[in-house]
Amino acid sequence: MKDEGYRAYSAGSGEEGLRLLHSESVDLVILDINLPGMDGLKVCDSIKETMQIPVIFLSARDQDSDVISGLETGADDYIRKPFNHRELILRVKKLLRYTGNGIHESTIRTGRLRIRTDREEVYFDKEEIKLTPMEYKLLEVLGRKLDWVISWQILLKEAWGYEDWEGGREIVKVNIRRLRVKIEPDPSQPVYLLTERGRGYKLATVE
Amino acid sequence: MKDEGYRAYSAGSGEEGLRLLHSESVDLVILDINLPGMDGLKVCDSIKETMQIPVIFLSARDQDSDVISGLETGADDYIRKPFNHRELILRVKKLLRYTGNGIHESTIRTGRLRIRTDREEVYFDKEEIKLTPMEYKLLEVLGRKLDWVISWQILLKEAWGYEDWEGGREIVKVNIRRLRVKIEPDPSQPVYLLTERGRGYKLATVE
DNA sequence: CTGACAAGTAACAATCCGGTAACAAAAAAG
């Protein structure tokens, strides 16, 4: 997993895994069924109860009934051992894409723009663009939903954390402008950060 | 599949399957790799190129390399034969849940027209038609009741949220016109958005 | 054939939305 650019943690038991989930910010869980102590199905249950994180079972128990009970407890995929690494990676990527946390590739790129989410840095070609924390947050929110139009209400919530706000519309408008001034070659003719009138803004894939 | 309450079609070859896809409104494809004529991977490729329908491979070819190439062509899942019915159903359900299809279809299509309700985008063949928010709302309301005649009172309520309104009739009339100008090849000879004099309007299935 | 009414069409006007700049408040740096 690390080779593919993901952060990865491992736990020796179900309990330890659940503890990790609460201390770290985790996007996906790969889980065996045969575990010391608490069994995998129970762990999956307890995960699905409290959070919406995709779970993949990876188990030597290859009976159909095992697979079925795994999927029925809400697991998102079930891979039988022995498994192929490449297949696992592909299935992980697919799941992350579905659940929208997909662009955890730590760098989001479109055209000459590059966002390194791990370091919170933005580059235009090789040059770093210095963004203020707010500007960066806004760009990341847009980047994580590349090509999707996002309304100012959602942006306000995702980037600022405000549910509603008097001048929410203005705040977004102005900060979009500030972002454009920094990331667009010509801020009045945006190429990356586009407006969909009446709907919102989107960061578009270019080229 | 039918026992589970799904509509199901089957095709004896890739070509036939692709033809079915265009004539019927399909939410998910289950595909073998070994097919007479065009092979399954090619079929999957061609599906993924033009539409965003989930594809599950179901194949006797159980080598890891087969699974990997299947997933890499963009398939959403790969099940090895022999397979268990219950597992297949569970995986189908899961996919339909992810892609949001199933309950309310995420794309409505008639003739050369396609409405992507998840992104609020409308296409004529491959070309996107830019609609204003109001135009889109109206079209979606009509599209969700394909072939049903809807009165201006209902349209007013569904699209505008007004219970009654002085110039309600006019507002609908004018916006229907605006929609037609954008979606009809010849706005004065509508093919999609038809009038039922005295009753209302409907979005008709074409072909 | 004709009048009445529904629907089509076009032009106009009000409103809403986004772009922009300048300014003020708040936060961070020195």
Next chain:
DNA sequence: CTTTTTTGTTACCGGATTGTTACTTGTCAG
């Protein structure tokens, strides 16, 4: 505590969107 940077607020402009009005066309009953 002062300076600088960042963030939020306000105001105004221009244009797209939407609603309004007026007029034309088409359909159907009598």
